[in-house]
Amino acid sequence: MVKTIMIRIAIVLAGIIAVVLGRGLFYYSGSYNPPPAEIPSYERVAVPMTPSTEFSDVYEEGEGTILIDLAHYNDFDIEELNVLTLRLISRGLTTEFFKTGDNLEKELLGEEVVKEEEKEAEEEAEKEATEEAEIVDEEEAAEEEELPVGFIVVCPQEGFSKEEKETIDDFVTNGGRLLLIADPTRRGKINTLSLDFGLIFEPDCLYNMKEYETNFQNIFVTDFKESEITKGLNKVVFYRAGSISSADGGITFGDENTVSSLVETKRKLSPIALANESKVLAIHDLTFMTEPHNGILDNNQLIANIADWLASPTKEEEEQKE
Numbered sequence: 001m002v003k004t005i006m007i008r009i010a011i012v013l014a015g016i017i018a019v020v021l022g023r024g025l026f027y028y029s030g031s032y033n034p035p036p037a038e039i040p041s042y043e044r045v046a047v048p049m050t051p052s053t054e055f056s057d058v059y060e061e062g063e064g065t066i067l068i069d070l071a072h073y074n075d076f077d078i079e080e081l082n083v084l085t086l087r088l089i090s091r092g093l094t095t096e097f098f099k100t101g102d103n104l105e106k107e108l109l110g111e112e113v114v115k116e117e118e119k120e121a122e123e124e125a126e127k128e129a130t131e132e133a134e135i136v137d138e139e140e141a142a143e144e145e146e147l148p149v150g151f152i153v154v155c156p157q158e159g160f161s162k163e164e165k166e167t168i169d170d171f172v173t174n175g176g177r178l179l180l181i182a183d184p185t186r187r188g189k190i191n192t193l194s195l196d197f198g199l200i201f202e203p204d205c206l207y208n209m210k211e212y213e214t215n216f217q218n219i220f221v222t223d224f225k226e227s228e229i230t231k232g233l234n235k236v237v238f239y240r241a242g243s244i245s246s247a248d249g250g251i252t253f254g255d256e257n258t259v260s261s262l263v264e265t266k267r268k269l270s271p272i273a274l275a276n277e278s279k280v281l282a283i284h285d286l287t288f289m290t291e292p293h294n295g296i297l298d299n300n301q302l303i304a305n306i307a308d309w310l311a312s313p314t315k316e317e318e319e320q321k322e
Contacts, residue, residue: 048214049237051295057304061092062311064149067107071100072156075186080286081154083294087307096148104164108171110147150177150310154286159192169196172279177310183286184242197275199282200245204262206238206254206269213237213296220297223253227274228312229281229305233298241271241285249273249282281309 066088068081085095098107105111151171160168172178178197182190184205191201207217218239224230230251243260244250250270260269271284287293289303 049296051292055300059091063092066095066150067148068097069153070097072158075155075157080290091311105167152179154181155186155188157188159189165196178280180282197280202243204242204260206241208258210257219254221252225251227251232301235297237296238285239287243269244273244282244284246273249275
C-alpha cells in the first residue's frame, strides 16, 4: 500500500517537472547572449558653442533717453534687455519705462506740456513784458530736448490704438528711432504697430536642416545687406527666429537651406528689417541678445550696432541742432 502511494507521488512530481521543463524549453529555448554594447559616436553629438570673451565694444559718446514700452502687457522680462541696456548706458544714454496710465503723446512728443506752456506764455505776454514770453520759449526748447530719442517695443500682447500709432508715427517723422522686437515663441500684437511702417512679423519659425547651432531652429546668418546695423558682421546666430516681410527692408538673410515653417517663398527670408529711412528697426528674435547667447560669434557686435543706431542722431536731429 505504502509502496503504491509512493509510486503515485513520484508520477505526479515527474509530471509537474515535465510540464515546467517543457514550458521553459518552448518559450525560452537556448540561453541569452546580450549583444556587445555600442560606444556612442561623440563626434556626432552637437555641443553648444562656447560664448567668446574676445568682444571689445568700441563706441562714441552720445546723449538722450530711450523709452521702453511696458504698457501693452509686454511678454518679456526687463532683465532680457540687460545686454542692450548696458550698451546704451555706456554710450551716455539713459532708459525710462512707459507704463500703463502714462500719456504716450506727452512722453514722446511733449505736446501737452508745450500746449500748456504756450497758453501761459500768451497770458504772461498780455500782462507783462515780451521778455517773459521769450523765457517761456526757452523753457519749451529745453523741454523738447529732454524728449526720448528712441522708443523700444518688445513682444506686446495688447494692440496699439489709432491714437497711439499716430503719436508714434509723429515721433518717427520728427527724427525718433523706433525699435520693434518680437519672438516666435511669444505670440503677440506687434503687427498692430509694425504694419503702419510696412513691416509684417510672420507667424513662422525659420530653420535649417543642414547647418545649424545645436538645434535646427538655431540658424546661422552670413548674408548681410550693407547698413549701420550690419557693419562688421561676418556670422551671427538667431535662436527660434521668425521672418519679417517688407517691400525691401530685409538686411540679414539665411542661406538657400534656411526655410520658413509657414511662408512658402523662393526669396531669401530675413529676421531683421529697416524701414522709414532707417528710423524703424524690426527684429524677430529676442534670445540672441540675452546672456549667454549674446557671446556667440558676432552677436555682441550686432547688439553694439543696434545700440549705436539708437544713440546716433538722425538727419532731423542734426538739422535741429544746426
